[in-house]
Every structure is written in structure tokens, then in C-alpha cells.
């Protein structure tokens with residue numbers, strides 16, 4: 189059963205208006221880092237197209253041998269007893285079972301799990317709550333996703349007779365509404381296999397509206413518990429915003445994801461600003477302008493791509509779309525190949541602003557390959573490798589400082605990467621006698637400041653997350669760093685005095 193901390197009731201108030209539907213405001217002032225909500229999921233479900241064990245959530249093609257309808261892997265012997273009994277009591281024929289078990293009808297599982305909440309006294313209040321969640325039924329009607337859900341969830345449930353057996357009043361809108369509610373409200377959570385993901389539905393966490401400049405951070409731990417905390421000071425009465433997309437995407441991409449998945453147009457300050465708060469994350473270089481600042485941006489009111497220096501210099505939307513598509517394809521093909529990625533970065537820098545989201549994507553890819561090279565001492569990386577990674581981390585951080593001015597996981601990790609690489613380089617140069625003890629001390633002092641700043645942000649993350657673990661490792665690294673600094677200070681004091 190979903191457990192909710194009292195914090196939500198004490199610190200948040202649910203309101204409603206025409207634009208946002210239900211939303212949440214701060215009841216009183218909230219400190220940066222303060223927890224607003226800790227809750228367990230009501231439901232954990234696979235993404236559409238996947239089938240996962242109802243007990244351990246591993247991918248599986250097997251079903252429970254008793255109820256025959258809910259997935260259960262070979263390693264698990266039972267799932268929710270009440271659901272199993274309710275479905276077993278339907279006494280389904282082999283034909284009904286085979287239809288509902290078809291691989292392509294994977295969304296049957298998610299729809300059934302929502303419908304089953306209504307079947308037990310203890311979970312009926314949860315069913316009432318999920319029925320009130322936004323499902324965007326009108327906006328989704330007739331869309332491809334609607335047709336897909338019709339074919340792979342509603343039709344098999346209806347044709348098999350199971351839908352009416354469970355709820356005589358159930359119809360197309362009920363099934364579509366439940367699946368829409370999941371798309372609009374569920375959070376992406378880590379799946380048991382490395383790199384995999386699935387969906388978690390929470391009672392309260394989905395109530396926070398979206399902004400591309402949020403004042404909240406959400407973190408989901410290995411137990412799938414969600415923690416929501418403030419990323420900055422929030423004054424009483426302010427709307428509490430979560431971010432439903434990746435902040436390192438350009439405005440068109442973020443808005444497209446929000447429109448397609450959550451059916452609304454974001455009107456936040458970043459979406460309204462063609463320069464994206466001066467970061468230029470979607471800007472093109474104006475080839476007609478020799479002057480610096482000759483960047484072509486998309487004007488939100490007209491949708492036209494115009495140069496900031498000379499509005500007569502424009503790009504056609506079709507050219508922009510094609511160019512970005514081609515660049516994405518090239519990035520995809522260059523993945524894991526650092527030379528191709530570097531070449532592509534140089535080539536695209538003639539067309540795109542250095543902070544364009546595709547350039548940042550390339551920079552992140554390159555930095556991640558450099559991290560692997562630096563971790564493997566057998567590669568004997570030279571000074572240039574360290575310097576390149578430092579430069580890339582600095583460039584990424586500059587953008588993150590604007591987009592996520594408060595507590596931010598992404599910023600903390602980029603800062604850690606920068607600090608770590610800078611310290612490693614300083615140590616290498618010192619051991620190769622290219623740098624004095626005094627220079628090493630200056631570098632390590634600077635590294636300590638960055639590490640502390642990164643740690644201050646990561647300590648708000650739940651322990652049972654990769655970031656929470658990183659913060660614990662950082663505590664150890666910081667201790668070692670302080671020891672090194674202390675050791676260096678002793679002989680240095682002699683030199684100084």
C-alpha cells in the first residue's frame with residue numbers, strides 16, 4: 189500500500205485552475221534541499237511493449253500458472269494473492285487466455301492491474317484516486333496511441349469478455365482513460381536489468397505541474413520510493429514545479445515530448461525565450477553574419493528562424509528540421525568512436541552554437557569516453573586527454589549553471605567529473621615533475637572546493653540511488669584529498685616561511 193509522509197500535507201496545498209488542472213503550491217517557506225514528499229508507488233508497470241514479472245519486475249514471457257493472465261517469471265512462485273484469486277475465479281477458457289496472453293497485447297497487463305484496484309476493498313480508495321488523475325482522454329482520442337491501445341488492450345479485453353466480467357459498466361473510454369492516466373502521470377523508474385526502465389505510479393508525486401525551470405527535484409531509489417525536494421528556497425504560495433523532460437534538450441524537442449506524451453503546451457520562461465536564457469541551446473550559427481552574436485534563433489510568436497543581429501537572415505523550418513535529423517543520425521553512427529565524435533563536433537560547430545543541445549550531447553559522449561580512457565591506466569593517457577575532458581566538463585557546467593541554478597544532480601555530477609579530472613592531472617604533473625608542490629596544492633585546494641559543492645547537492649539524494657552511492661564515495665575521496673592537502677602543506681609551509 190502506498191505510504192505517504194506527513195510532509196506533503198504539512199508543506200503542500202493542492203489547488204486547481206483552468207490551465208494546469210490540479211497543481212500544488214507551497215504552504216509555507218521551503219528551504220533548499222527540504223523534502224516535500226516521500227512515497228511508495230501504487231503501481232509498478234512495464235512500458236508499453238514490455239512484459240514484466242508481477243513480482244520481481246524482470247522481463248519475462250511466462251504467466252502465473254493459477255490465474256494465467258498476469259506475468260510471473262520462472263523464478264517467482266506467486267504474485268498479489270487477491271489479484272490472482274480474482275482472476276482465477278473468472279474460470280477463463282483456453283481461448284480467452286490465449287487471446288489475452290498474445291505478446292503484442294502487452295498493455296492488457298497494465299490495464300488489468302489498474303482495473304483490479306477496484307476489485308478489493310483495501311485498494312478501492314486508490315482506484316478512486318487514479319480515476320481522478322488527468323488522463324487527457326479528449327486530446328488522445330483518435331490519435332495513433334489511442335488506436336494502438338484500442339487494438340492491443342481494449343479489443344482483447346472486450347473480445348475475451350474479461351472486461352465485462354470484471355466490471356459490467358467498463359467500456360472503451362474506461363480502458364483508454366486508465367492507459368492515458370498512466371502515460372500522463374507515471375514516472376520512469378529503473379528496471380531490474382542494467383539500463384532498463386519501467387513505470388511507477390504515485391498518489392501525490394504526479395500532482396506537481398511541469399516547468400522546464402523547475403523548483404523541485406525528484407529522485408527514485410532502488411526500493412522505487414520517490415523523494416521530492418526543493419532545489420532552491422521557495423516562498424510560501426509559490427507553485428511547486430517538477431520537470432517532466434530532460435533539461436538538456438532544446439525547446440522544440442522538450443515541447444514536442446510534452447505535447448505528445450502529456451498533451452499540453454509549456455509556457456515557462458525558458459520556452460518563451462528564443463535564446464533559452466542566453467544558453468543558445470537551440471541556436472544556429474548565422475553564416476551570413478561575420479559578427480559574434482550572429483545566431484539564428486526561433487521566434488516563439490511567429491515560429492520563424494531569424495538572426496539576432498540581422499532579422500533578414502533567416503533559415504527555413506524545413507532546412508532546420510532536415511539538418512537536425514541528419515546531425516542526429518551522424519551522432520548515432522559515431523557513438524563510441526571518439527575520433528568520429530570529435531570530427532563531428534568540429535563539423536557541426538560551423539552550423540550550431542557551441543551550446544546547442546546536439547553539441548552538448550556530443551560533448552557528453554566524448555567526456556564519457558575520455559572518462560573510460562582515464563580510468564584505464566594501461567592506456568597511459570597524456571596531459572592532453574585530461575585537458576580535453578576538463579574543457580568539456582567546464583563547457584557543460586556553464587550551461588547547467590544557467591538551466592539548473594539550484595541543487596541539481598546533473599550539475600553535481602559534472603562538477604565532480606571536473607574536480608576529479610583536475611586533481612588527477614595535477615597529481616600526474618607533480619609526479620612527472622612538471623609541476624611544483626605549491627602548484628599541486630593550489631590545484632587540490634580548488635578541487636576540494638568543487639568536490640564540496642558537488643557533495644552538498646548530492647547529499648540530498650536517497651542513499652539507494654547511483655547518485656546517493658556516489659556521494660558516499662565522494663566523502664571518502666574528499667577525506668583522502670584533505671590528507672594529501674595536509675601533507676603538501678607541511679613542506680610548503682617550510683618553503684613559504
Ligand SMILES: C[S@@+](CC[C@H](N)C(=O)[O-])C[C@H]1O[C@@H](n2cnc3c(N)ncnc32)[C@H](O)[C@@H]1O
Pocket residue numbers: 207208209210211320321322324372373394395396397398399450451452453454455
Ligand atoms: C502529471 S499531471 C499533473 C496533475 C494534473 N494537473 C491533475 O489534475 O491530475 C500532468 C497534466 O497536468 C497539466 N499540466 C502540468 N503542467 C502543466 C503546464 N506547465 N502547463 C499546462 N498544463 C500542465 C497537463 O494537463 C498535464 O497533462
